[in-house]
Amino acid sequence: MTSNGTGTHGAVLPDTAPDRNGPIVELRGAGKSYGNIRALHGVDLEVHPSQVTCVLGDNGAGKSTLIKIISGLHQHTEGDVLVDGEPVRFTTPREALDKGIATVYQDLATVPLMPVWRNFFLGSEMTKGPWPIRRLDIARMKETADQELRNMGIVLDDLEQPIGTLSGGQRQCVAIARAVYFGARVLILDEPTAALGVKQSGVVLKYIAAARDRGLGVIFITHNPHHAYMVGDHFSVLRLGTLELSAARSEITLEELTNHMAGGAELAALKHELAQVRGVDVEELPEAEDLTAPVATSPSSEGTS
Amino acid sequence: MSMAQQAEPAVGTPPAPGRKETDGRTAERPLVLRLLARPEVGVFLGAVAVLVFFLIAAPAVRQGGSMATVLYQSSTIGIMALPVALLMIGGEFDLSSGVAVITSALTASMLSYQLTMNVWAGVIVALIVSLAIGAFNGWMVVRTGLPSFLVTLGTFLILQGVNLAVTKLITGNVATDDISNMDGFDQARKIFASSFDVGGVQVKITVVWWLVFAAIATWVLLRTKYGNWIFAVGGNKDSARAVGVPVNFTKITLFMTVGFGAWFVGMHQLFSFNTVQSGEGVGQELIYIAAAVIGGCLLTGGYGSAIGPVFGAFMFGMVNQGIVYAGWNPDWFKAFLGVMLLGAVLINLWVQRTATRR
Ligand SMILES: Nc1ncnc2c1ncn2[C@@H]1O[C@H](COP(=O)(O)OP(=O)(O)OP(=O)(O)O)[C@@H](O)[C@H]1O
Numbered sequence: 158m159t160s161n162g163t164g165t166h167g168a169v170l171p172d173t174a175p176d177r178n179g180p181i182v183e184l185r186g187a188g189k190s191y192g193n194i195r196a197l198h199g200v201d202l203e204v205h206p207s208q209v210t211c212v213l214g215d216n217g218a219g220k221s222t223l224i225k226i227i228s229g230l231h232q233h234t235e236g237d238v239l240v241d242g243e244p245v246r247f248t249t250p251r252e253a254l255d256k257g258i259a260t261v262y263q264d265l266a267t268v269p270l271m272p273v274w275r276n277f278f279l280g281s282e283m284t285k286g287p288w289p290i291r292r293l294d295i296a297r298m299k300e301t302a303d304q305e306l307r308n309m310g311i312v313l314d315d316l317e318q319p320i321g322t323l324s325g326g327q328r329q330c331v332a333i334a335r336a337v338y339f340g341a342r343v344l345i346l347d348e349p350t351a352a353l354g355v356k357q358s359g360v361v362l363k364y365i366a367a368a369r370d371r372g373l374g375v376i377f378i379t380h381n382p383h384h385a386y387m388v389g390d391h392f393s394v395l396r397l398g399t400l401e402l403s404a405a406r407s408e409i410t411l412e413e414l415t416n417h418m419a420g421g422a423e424l425a426a427l428k429h430e431l432a433q434v435r436g437v438d439v440e441e442l443p444e445a446e447d448l449t450a451p452v453a454t455s456p457s458s459e460g461t462s
Numbered sequence: 463m464s465m466a467q468q469a470e471p472a473v474g475t476p477p478a479p480g481r482k483e484t485d486g487r488t489a490e491r492p493l494v495l496r497l498l499a500r501p502e503v504g505v506f507l508g509a510v511a512v513l514v515f516f517l518i519a520a521p522a523v524r525q526g527g528s529m530a531t532v533l534y535q536s537s538t539i540g541i542m543a544l545p546v547a548l549l550m551i552g553g554e555f556d557l558s559s560g561v562a563v564i565t566s567a568l569t570a571s572m573l574s575y576q577l578t579m580n581v582w583a584g585v586i587v588a589l590i591v592s593l594a595i596g597a598f599n600g601w602m603v604v605r606t607g608l609p610s611f612l613v614t615l616g617t618f619l620i621l622q623g624v625n626l627a628v629t630k631l632i633t634g635n636v637a638t639d640d641i642s643n644m645d646g647f648d649q650a651r652k653i654f655a656s657s658f659d660v661g662g663v664q665v666k667i668t669v670v671w672w673l674v675f676a677a678i679a680t681w682v683l684l685r686t687k688y689g690n691w692i693f694a695v696g697g698n699k700d701s702a703r704a705v706g707v708p709v710n711f712t713k714i715t716l717f718m719t720v721g722f723g724a725w726f727v728g729m730h731q732l733f734s735f736n737t738v739q740s741g742e743g744v745g746q747e748l749i750y751i752a753a754a755v756i757g758g759c760l761l762t763g764g765y766g767s768a769i770g771p772v773f774g775a776f777m778f779g780m781v782n783q784g785i786v787y788a789g790w791n792p793d794w795f796k797a798f799l800g801v802m803l804l805g806a807v808l809i810n811l812w813v814q815r816t817a818t819r820r
């Protein structure tokens with residue numbers, strides 16, 4: 158059950174991935190502005206091999222922006238992005254993929270009218286034959302895609318059907334299976350469990366754990382602190398584009414994490430407000446003083462915007 | 463090293479190899495429906511219908527010679543309809559393709575004549591010019607992000623003006639000088655504009671080129687990486703980019719392929735008529751686009767085939783010549799075309815709904 162027989166992945170990397178102990182990907186004071194919108198500012202983040210870094214935060218906090226910088230979809234406008242200790246500036250996702258960084262985007266990045274198997278291998282197609290007649294290895298691609306999807310618990314009758322005819326969750330599974338298959342060193346998942354059922358969410362979490370055990374660095378973006386706490390080694394909470402919290406697993410409890418995500422002090426204020434509305438039970442909500450988790454050391458998190 | 467990269471999902475029970483369990487909810491769709499979901503099947507039926515119609519309505523069509531003429535007419539449209547269709551699947555238009563044909567022919571003709579060079583020199587420079595026009599269109603589209611409709615409308619007007627003005631400037635006339643006495647002409651004519659005998663019927667060589675190009679285009683589209691990319695950049699270019707497809711490269715090379723087609727058809731015109739009328743070509747771009755759409759290519763990109771436009775172009779040639787053979791007023795041609803186009807669009811719409819129905 159541990160081998161799918163083909164054993165070759167699209168991202169062919171030199172076996173000698175730089176032998177260092179530092180992080181694979183590191184952000185130092187990285188930021189990104191879209192015109193005059195400052196979506197991200199002064200963010201530090203490290204992705205170590207065999208570790209899961211969870212990024213949490215409200216809608217619009219800048220989580221997707223953060224990973225788009227790492228995956229090469231956008232370029233950072235301040236700070237540094239380092240891969241294996243070298244500063245990089247990816248101009249296309251291809252460059253990130255070539256470094257073994259694969260991403261499941263929030264919008265999934267699929268082409269609706271194309272068949273499932275073509276979507277699976279899009280951009281990293283398997284080919285055979287010498288140049289002038291080098292062609293797609295369709296049989297092998299279909300077989301591999303089918304196998305990888307079955308491993309995720311997704312059984313499709315027909316891999317030829319356009320991916321646009323799948324359900325949202327099935328599409329998400331295809332995108333995840335694809336990234337897991339091609340991610341050789343770093344796996345980035347942007348809210349991978351958002352549309353998934355309980356079973357598939359469980360599978361995704363197992364995938365994340367399995368990827369970690371294989372030595373990959375994983376960035377896991379989620380709104381669900383329970384999911385994050387199940388697999389995470391490090392937690393970063395973004396708020397309005399800056400790092401609000403950056404803590405190792407040993408430094409924080411699930412409860413504190415949940416409170417932070419809910420926006421701690423704001424939640425206390427909300428509790429106060431709700432208390433005045435008839436019938437809302439606020440006993441379970443925390444007070445502001447309960448929040449004792451370490452706060453990000455980034456000095457710029459104060460006094461901006 | 464491959465083992466290190468192996469995904470080892472910790473899923474409980476992956477199905478044993480060999481046993482193929484299925485979802486089981488998808489009823490096998492009737493063969494007819496599955497066939498109709500192919501982009502080229504609708505137009506194939508249309509082409510057969512038009513052929514049968516004229517075989518009955520115009521007895522003259524039944525002769526081999528008439529058929530050769532129909533195929534020749536179809537091939538001159540069809541050779542251009544192929545790259546135009548690929549470009550359309552790739553999500554873009556080229557309104558300059560009609561006048562670009564003339565630009566190419568003018569370049570080759572005037573260059574060879576004015577500098578009294580071997581015509582092959584002109585042919586090669588014309589190829590470079592045509593590819594450059596395509597590259598310019600593509601580069602403008604990907605750099606500016608403007609709709610290709612606008613960009614190529616600009617190129618269309620520029621080329622139309624340049625064709626007329628430069629020709630007048632150099633030859634003092636609206637047409638180029640006859641180059642049939644120049645070195646290399648006969649050789650070039652063999653390749654671009656000769657005929658050969660099939661059972662007593664003269665068939666133009668463009669028919670062969672048309673089918674060869676169609677076969678290559680089909681193979682590229684369905685069996686190569688590049689073909690995969692064409693569908694992807696037309697279907698959703700942002701997604702394509704996100705998974706590592708070189709979107710700009712794909713689009714620019716598609717425009718250059720149209721340039722290649724324009725060059726080929728331009729050379730055909732030059733070597734069959736010996737001179738080039740500088741004002742021609744206007745309106746042809748719409749014929750090419752119509753042939754691609756009738757051929758089942760989705761106007762918005764991401765869907766279509768290369769074989770469909772072959773039948774699309776055949777319908778054009780058949781109707782165009784069929785009306786003549788039937789002895790009707792040729793003015794009916796355009797009306798016929800309009801009906802065909804609308805019919806094709808409706809069929810496409812229906813097919814697409816059926817094909818992607820959940
Ligand atoms: N392409 C863009 N152009 C302009 N502004 C953008 C763009 N993409 C994101 N933004 C802005 O950047 C901010 C952060 O967006 P981002 O998508 O990173 O949030 P997020 O944390 O992923 O949110 P969600 O949880 O909803 O996915 C938002 O205010 C958004 O409006």
Ligand SMILES: [Mg+2]
Nearest residue numbers: 220221263347
């Ligand atoms: Mg997001």
